[in-house]
Amino acid sequence: MKKQDPNTYTTPLKDCFKDIDELVQYIYSKDYTIKPPEKDISVTYEEIKAIIKKCPEKNQKLLAYALLIHSKRFALKSGIFYMSFPQMVKTTGLGEATVFRQVEKLIKLGVVIAEERNRKQKGSDKCLPNKYRLDLLETSENPNLENNADNIYVTQNYNDISACLQFYFTYDELKQLLPRRQYNNLIS
Numbered sequence: 001m002k003k004q005d006p007n008t009y010t011t012p013l014k015d016c017f018k019d020i021d022e023l024v025q026y027i028y029s030k031d032y033t034i035k036p037p038e039k040d041i042s043v044t045y046e047e048i049k050a051i052i053k054k055c056p057e058k059n060q061k062l063l064a065y066a067l068l069i070h071s072k073r074f075a076l077k078s079g080i081f082y083m084s085f086p087q088m089v090k091t092t093g094l095g096e097a098t099v100f101r102q103v104e105k106l107i108k109l110g111v112v113i114a115e116e117r118n119r120k121q122k123g124s125d126k127c128l129p130n131k132y133r134l135d136l137l138e139t140s141e142n143p144n145l146e147n148n149a150d151n152i153y154v155t156q157n158y159n160d161i162s163a164c165l166q167f168y169f170t171y172d173e174l175k176q177l178l179p180r181r182q183y184n185n186l187i188s
Contacts, residue, residue, distance in 0.1 A: 001017065039073065039156070040155070040156060041073060041154065042155075043069070044153075045168050046136075047136050048065075048161075051111075051136065051161075054111050057102070057105070058186065059102050060102050060105060060106055060109070061182070062092045062159070063102045064106060064136075065164070066088060066158040066159065067088075068136065069157070071133075078133070079133045080131050081131070081132060082129040082131045085099055091159060092158070112134060113132065113133045113134070114131075114132060115130075115132060116130060117131075118130075153168065161186060162186050162187055165186065
């Protein structure tokens with residue numbers, strides 16, 4: 001409050017601090033948060049199959065899966081969402097340089113479409129997060145699964161690609177779909 005311009009409010013400073021204290025007490029007593037509760041996200045067979053087919057490298061698969069979960073949680077109806085590089089690093093466990101390289105590769109592969117890039121924050125030199133859209137459309141279907149809710153993988157996690165793969169595919173199928181090292185890193 002001491003940093004606020006006094007011309008923008010007329011309430012005495014001690015009353016402002018009293019209001020702030022009451023608000024903080026109220027928020028903590030009700031256990032309110034700014035972040036909405038995590039919702040369950042469903043990953044379809046077609047989406048995970050598209051990630052396997054379109055992303056040849058393990059790190060691309062990890063990042064594409066994290067972007068998919070993030071987009072389902074936060075994307076607009078148009079499918080556009082933003083995810084900062086620090087968020088990508090945190091959710092995938094990959095290094096910052098690796099994430100940056102893999103995003104570029106995913107854009108070249110057509111898995112990720114960069115809607116807006118290198119946007120500057122008004123009045124600052126800081127860049128805003130890029131805006132993306134995913135293109136994971138696949139027409140293939142798994143003959144072993146029927147189209148019902150019992151056969152849809154549901155998650156809240158960004159980094160459980162292994163569990164998702166094992167939900168839709170047998171170990172033998174995964175050995176055929178993934179190169180040996182990817183299988184060992186993602187499944188074993």
